[in-house]
Amino acid sequence: DGGITQSPKYLFRKEGQNVTLSCEQNLNHDAMYWYRQDPGQGLRLIYYSQIVNDFQKGDIAEGYSVSREKKESFPLTVTSAQKNPTAFYLCASSASASGIPYEQYFGPGTRLTVT
């Protein structure tokens, strides 16, 4: 079955620790995205990548970092510089062609709690 996997589903960390969230897709999509979801605020874009070895900041990139070394994988690191990291994190992917808005497919999400 093609899809997007995120692991783990729940993650707990102490304040001051970096943590990496995994996102893998086998849809052969070029573009991948990371969103943050907070109650009542919808989804906000953290980072996105349109091709391997390239990525751009979204609306709320501060305190986060990403890498895109393989087409299938787009891990997100939540650093200790992120002031309020507790949230639900969603990874998505889409086929990518310049000027054509393909729909995005989402993973099941990782709920991160930092105490």
Added chain:
Amino acid sequence: GDSVTQMEGPVTLSEEAFLTINCTYTATGYPSLFWYVQYPGEGLQLLLKATKADDKGSNKGFEATYRKETTSFHLEKGSVQVSDSAVYFCALSDPGAGSYQLTFGKGTKLSVIP
């Protein structure tokens, strides 16, 4: 910049009632429009989409029509079921803004009671 405004929730309906969730947008270019649904504790699933004016997207009894003149994409269903209880997000993708990222509304929570 681009934005999406959808009606605030929560919305509570009885089973078999008619559903409308309003969505309006502002966009620099000519966007594509989407409705996504999120069940509790899960990621988002694409419900339907429309890519040009007067297109009607439909899926699982849900419908939405792309109205360019009113910049709207309202979601409707004639008879809701308990299983439709979820959060619904309206979104747009606007290549005219220089990218094809999705811009989301804040979501509308629907609860359907038996």
